[in-house]
Amino acid sequence: xxxxxxxxxxxxxxxxxxxxxxxxxxxxxxxxxxxxxxxxxxxxxxxxxxxxxxxxxxxxxxxxxxxxxxxxxxxxxxxxxxxxxxxxxxxxxxxxxxxxxxxxxxxxxxxxxxxxxxxxxxxxxxxxxxxxxxxxxxxxxxxxxxxxxxxxxxxxxxxxxxxxxxxxxxxxxxxxxxxxxxxxxxxxxxxxxxxxxxxxxxxxxxxxxxxxxxxxxxxxxxxxxxxxxxxxxxxxxx
Numbered sequence: 001x002x003x004x005x006x007x008x009x010x011x012x013x014x015x016x017x018x019x020x021x022x023x024x025x026x027x028x029x030x031x032x033x034x035x036x037x038x039x040x041x042x043x044x045x046x047x048x049x050x051x052x053x054x055x056x057x058x059x060x061x062x063x064x065x066x067x068x069x070x071x072x073x074x075x076x077x078x079x080x081x082x083x084x085x086x087x088x089x090x091x092x093x094x095x096x097x098x099x100x101x102x103x104x105x106x107x108x109x110x111x112x113x114x115x116x117x118x119x120x121x122x123x124x125x126x127x128x129x130x131x132x133x134x135x136x137x138x139x140x141x142x143x144x145x146x147x148x149x150x151x152x153x154x155x156x157x158x159x160x161x162x163x164x165x166x167x168x169x170x171x172x173x174x175x176x177x178x179x180x181x182x183x184x185x186x187x188x189x190x191x192x193x194x195x196x197x198x199x200x201x202x203x204x205x206x207x208x209x210x211x212x213x214x215x216x217x218x219x220x221x222x223x224x225x226x227x228x229x230x231x232x233x234x235x236x237x238x
Contacts, residue, residue, distance in 0.1 A: 051148060128193055
């Protein structure tokens with residue numbers, strides 16, 4: 001049996017213009033475990049500064065952060081409700097291909113992956129393994145990191161890499177990878193935990209985006225102290 005977390009009745013169509021809370025404020029509250037209310041709200045926020053627009057989903061609370069008319073977004077969601085097979089409110093509509101394709105076409109952007117989003121607090125002291133900072137701008141991981149993040153720092157370990165940088169709405173994000181011949185030995189978990197030590201003073205937490213099907217990385221992040229908080233799709237310029 002699966003739990004039904006849908007609130008009673010139709011979702012609340014809530015919009016926030018430039019005067020409303022920014023996405024960065026919402027994410028900062030999530031870092032403090034101040035969760036958005038699970039009341040079926042669909043919120044429309046301005047696109048944050050930086051490279052990407054986004055659709056971010058928490059429990060029964062979804063945010064569309066893109067420079068599109070609020071009425072247009074809500075009309076698409078109303079249409080999705082009307083065509084839902086069960087006749088019930090479709091809280092997952094903003095994450096489905098029909099809505100994302102329309103949003104990508106409207107903004108001229110490319111749809112990224114649907115990722116699980118995980119979160120962990122900053123840890124004091126040195127990381128739990130020896131790391132060497134990589135400054136070679138031609139390194140494939142460095143090039144990719146700079147396409148999505150600012151203030152990127154990349155570190156190499158024996159058999160793996162870990163990076164931290166500022167991504168969506170200025171939040172701190174991590175990425176890590178382990179060489180094939182070093183997998184299965186706990187290095188991914190150690191690299192993910194190391195990222196929590198690499199944040200600058202004053203940073204509250206670090207976010208991780210991971211494909212739900214990448215069970216190995218999900219387990220490594222959980223073992224490093226990360227907890228799931230939602231899901232998101234980024235829309236990037238082509």
